Amino acid sequence: MAFIGSSTRVSALTLLYAIGSLFVGSSSALPNNTVTINPLSYNVYGSNAVFRNNTFANLFNPTNTTAPFFQVFDPSFLTVLGDSPSFRVIASNPGFAFAHEAPIWVPSTQELFFASAAGSPSGFSDINHNNQVAKISLNDVTTAIAQSSNATAPVNVTVTTLDLPDTVQMTNAGTGPYNGSLLLVNSGRGPLPPNLVLVDPANPQNATVILDNFFGRQFNSLHNAKIHPTSGNIFFTDVAYGWLNHFRPLPLLPNQLYRFDPNSGSVRAVADGFVLPNGLAFSQDGSTVFVSDSGMAGGFIGNNQTGPATIYAFDVDPQTESFGNKRVFSYIDGGVPHGLQLDTAGNLYAGTGDGVEVWNSQGTLIGKFFLGSSSSEMLFIGNGRLIILAETKIYMVSLAAEGLDVDYPQGSSSDSQDPSGC
Ligand SMILES: *[C@@H]1O[C@H](CO)[C@@H](O)[C@H](O)[C@H]1NC(C)=O
Numbered sequence: 433m434a435f436i437g438s439s440t441r442v443s444a445l446t447l448l449y450a451i452g453s454l455f456v457g458s459s460s461a462l463p464n465n466t467v468t469i470n471p472l473s474y475n476v477y478g479s480n481a482v483f484r485n486n487t488f489a490n491l492f493n494p495t496n497t498t499a500p501f502f503q504v505f506d507p508s509f510l511t512v513l514g515d516s517p518s519f520r521v522i523a524s525n526p527g528f529a530f531a532h533e534a535p536i537w538v539p540s541t542q543e544l545f546f547a548s549a550a551g552s553p554s555g556f557s558d559i560n561h562n563n564q565v566a567k568i569s570l571n572d573v574t575t576a577i578a579q580s581s582n583a584t585a586p587v588n589v590t591v592t593t594l595d596l597p598d599t600v601q602m603t604n605a606g607t608g609p610y611n612g613s614l615l616l617v618n619s620g621r622g623p624l625p626p627n628l629v630l631v632d633p634a635n636p637q638n639a640t641v642i643l644d645n646f647f648g649r650q651f652n653s654l655h656n657a658k659i660h661p662t663s664g665n666i667f668f669t670d671v672a673y674g675w676l677n678h679f680r681p682l683p684l685l686p687n688q689l690y691r692f693d694p695n696s697g698s699v700r701a702v703a704d705g706f707v708l709p710n711g712l713a714f715s716q717d718g719s720t721v722f723v724s725d726s727g728m729a730g731g732f733i734g735n736n737q738t739g740p741a742t743i744y745a746f747d748v749d750p751q752t753e754s755f756g757n758k759r760v761f762s763y764i765d766g767g768v769p770h771g772l773q774l775d776t777a778g779n780l781y782a783g784t785g786d787g788v789e790v791w792n793s794q795g796t797l798i799g800k801f802f803l804g805s806s807s808s809e810m811l812f813i814g815n816g817r818l819i820i821l822a823e824t825k826i827y828m829v830s831l832a833a834e835g836l837d838v839d840y841p842q843g844s845s846s847d848s849q850d851p852s853g854c
Pocket residue numbers: 482485486
């Protein structure tokens with residue numbers, strides 16, 4: 433990878449931008465692999481310029497910097513990054529999208545779980561072939577890094593595939609741990625139902641299905657979930673992507689969001705009106721929820737750039753937990769938004785067509801983890817470490833930000849055993 437060299441190549445440009453009023457005060461000492469983009473420098477392209485005409489194929493990289501790098505649009509992103517942020521590939525498998533979504537971190541064993549791309553040729557998965565759930569050991573990562581020659585060279589730790597029961601079909605997402613178990617969100621395959629499943633993270637990884645229908649009707653294909661930080665109820669998106677990717681029958685329900693109370697068994701819709709709802713995340717106190725709509729990406733129907741690539745914010749009703757007061761939080765400039773996470777400063781992170789994009793709580797784009805290719809999900813694993821799933825690669829980013837806990841009960845799998853210094 434040549435990004436250290438390319439950072440040097442653009443340094444004159446970044447210094448020029450740093451002189452712009454927006455970046456006064458952030459001075460000249462930018463971290464490695466960091467490019468600042470002053471919005472004023474791209475407001476006018478000019479009539480003879482080459483404009484972007486495809487949000488998926490032409491990403492916004494006006495400095496032509498070699499990926500991966502940190503693209504800074506607002507000085508507050510430098511606070512997210514800290515003094516010496518870095519990218520490192522910790523596992524890779526060229527040609528196999530083994531790391532699509534479903535990152536779950538279990539601090540007590542320092543294991544990271546994730547799933548391959550379901551229903552996709554790059555994931556070797558289709559209506560006849562289930563996708564895989566696998567794990568890596570972060571202790572292996574620590575060991576490999578200690579033996580590595582330099583601060584950014586890739587390492588490639590062993591990926592161990594889980595042997596899960598047949599009730600787990602086409603895992604698209606995961607969160608938790610919930611009461612110590614992995615919470616897997618499964619799309620179903622052919623006639624096999626979409627479901628929510630709790631899986632023991634320890635061998636032999638037994639699984640318990642906790643929901644597979646809405647009053648007797650199958651869901652379309654469950655896509656993503658989060659546990660509400662205070663109530664412990666499970667919120668999830670259901671969307672037509674299983675059908676749009678040729679592995680589920682025609683949808684028979686709207687594309688919408690549900691709340692499931694695993695204690696009472698109650699399941700209810702909490703928000704509709706989406707084209708293709710995708711990921712979700714709650715604010716720290718659970719009073720606001722963010723939901724991505726990737727309606728621009730229509731599977732076999734094709735991409736239509738007039739569709740949504742939009743993250744909406746809602747208020748969560750304190751009594752009913754229904755979602756109200758929908759408003760546009762941000763519209764994505766690179767591909768579509770997928771999974772969402774927040775940090776403790778209230779910044780929102782979204783997997784997008786160009787990597788991971790970050791907005792502050794006011795909906796201002798502050799920066800990107802620019803990979804030059806898509807990421808569907810990311811996860812903080814203890815303070816100062818962000819995992820980015822990038823299909824054929826897993827990146828670990830060292831940075832200053834701290835992620836919100838996504839486990840339940842909150843803090844039950846806290847990072848007290850987290851060895852620092854990765
Ligand atoms: C998009 O831009 C490319 C490169 O300039 C051009 O070849 C292509 O025809 C354009 N497509 C559309 C739909 O305008």
